[in-house]
Amino acid sequence: MPVGVIESLDHEARGIARQDGKTVFVDGALPGETVEYASFRRKPSYELAHLVKILKPSNARVEPLCPHFGVCGGCVMQHMEPAAQVAAKQRVLEDSLWRIGRVRPESMLPPIHGAPWGYRHRARLGVRKIDAEKGVMIGFHEWRSSYIADIKQCSVLRPDVSRLLLPLRELFASLSVVDRLQQLEISVGEHCVALLLRILAPLNSNDQRLLREFADFHQVVFYLQPKGPDSITRFYPTAGPRLSYTLPEFDLEFDFLPTDFTQVNHAVNQVMVRRALRLLDPQPGERIADMFCGLGNFTLPIARSGAHVLGVEGSQGLVKRGRESARINGLADRVEFGVANLFECTEKTIRAFGAFDKMLIDPPREGAIELVRSLGECKPARIVYVSCHPGTLARDAAVLVNTHGYRFVTAGAVNMFPHTAHVESIAVFEQP
Incomplete structure (x- = not known):
């Protein structure tokens, strides 16, 4: 051996x-x-x-806390002490920047991290009926497999949500349409826990009664999705607590749908937004772009500073909810939202947005290569780049430094997903 x-x-x-x-x-x-x-x-x-x-x-x-570790693919680093995980992710970020982009920041930021357990406010779990004796399984996929791991608890979910897993198995086993129930999406908001069922058949009257009784007893809200994203409806209770999250430091609250992208780790998101705003340093009267803005997680905090913000996002639905949040939070006069496919943008696209003093970029894992290539003569003085993949950040950083002449000022890891290999980060680029 x-x-x-x-x-x-x-x-x-x-x-x-x-x-x-x-x-x-x-x-x-x-x-x-x-x-x-x-x-x-x-x-x-x-x-x-x-x-x-x-x-x-x-x-x-260390000894993994979860009895399902090694089978469940939700976590891959529970055998490593949490502080060591953070240090390892910082090294992955540094290594990726140099190995892929051949760039190094002038300094490294201390990593952002938070509680290692009970941090997940979102989860997408598979549902599978086994047989009459074994009932229903709910879980993440097994490690490097399409099979569903048979989990009975989850240490990274909020404890009150983890305790719902076994009652949910019993509930699903009793539904007449359990064979058509494919997925459970959990979203924990400030005021409620939302459970979205992707179920490809109509519920009969008994199924509906069982869901209502479960919701009343466990104080949750059920949403149903029989088809695509546009088919999502709030099933029960139809009125009641809002599904929302907050950024208390900026006195902001954001309503969202269970399938909308929001950060899984609310506590770390608050610290990340605070750091991004400190690095961006928005000033009253400045015009700032927030690219890949989503619901406005950074857009609205920037507007709180007194700056005028353009948030650009490819999803019409997210933009609609972002505008509504701006209105509810009293920021509609400082925020403008636009819909654009930033994966296909050109210099003409960027010029049409107008000039900006600063820019924040927060793309998905694919990165923002077409956006950074297209900056042309419209280069803002400072760019704060929030990344969820160190490889695409490194690639895009090379374009900003070598093509557009930006200084790579600083970067640091964000441990949004403890016990996973996922590395988020923040980087800052400035015109010399």
């Missing part, structure tokens, strides 16, 4: 060892460990391997 010394973690939280000129990626191994491994895929320059035995453990290795 081959033996390797683990040097670091990659972007999927696999241990990296070097052996005979090859890079070996070992699932479950931690930096500093000496391990035995078994390769399951061999390529000319690398191998993928399973951990067989730990010969010398890392000081950062």
Whole structure:
């Protein structure tokens, strides 16, 4: 059995060892460990391997809290001490910036992190009926599999939501249309817990009664989605608590639908917005762009500073709810929203938006390559880039630095998803 010394973690939280000129990626191994491994895929320059035995453990290795760890694919780093996870993600960010973009910031920001357990306010879980005896399974997908993990609790969900998993299994097993129930989407708001059922058949009267009784007893709100996103309806109770989240520091509240994109970690989101605003430093009278603005998570805090903000987003529905939030929060006179596909933007698109003093960019995992390429003569003095993928940030940073001449001022990791390999970050670019 081959033996390797683990040097670091990659972007999927696999241990990296070097052996005979090859890079070996070992699932479950931690930096500093000496391990035995078994390769399951061999390529000319690398191998993928399973951990067989730990010969010398890392000081950062801990016992996973969740009994489903190793099977459930929701978490991949519970065997690593939370502070060490944060440090490892900061290194992944630095390594990606240099290896992919050949860029380095002038300084590194301290990582943003929060509570490692009970932080998830959103989750999308699969639902599967097994048989009459075993009933229904609810869970994330198994690690590197399309099968649903049979979980009975989840340590990263809010505890009150985790406690709903077993009662929900019983409820779903009793529905006449359980075979057509594909997915459960959980959204925890400031005032309620919303449960969206993707169910491809109509409920009969008994099904409806069971859902109403469950909602009343557990104080949750059911939404139904029989078809596409436009088919979502609030089933029960039809009136009552709003589904919303808040940014108390900016005196803001945002209403959203269960399928709208919102950050899963409300506490870390509040710190991230605070940092982004400090780095952007919006001033009264400035004109600022918020690209990929979504519901206005950054747009409205920027407007609170007195600046005028244009939020641009590809989804008409998100823009509609962003405008409504601006109105409810008393910011409609400082905020303008526009709908545009920023994945296909050109210099002409950017010029049509007008001139900006500063810009915030918060794209999905695909990054913002067409946007940064298209800045042309419309380059703002400062760009704050909030990223959810260090690889695409590195690629886009190279364009900003090498094509447009920006200084890469600073960057730092954001641990939005403890115990996962997901790395978010904030980066700042300035015109010299």
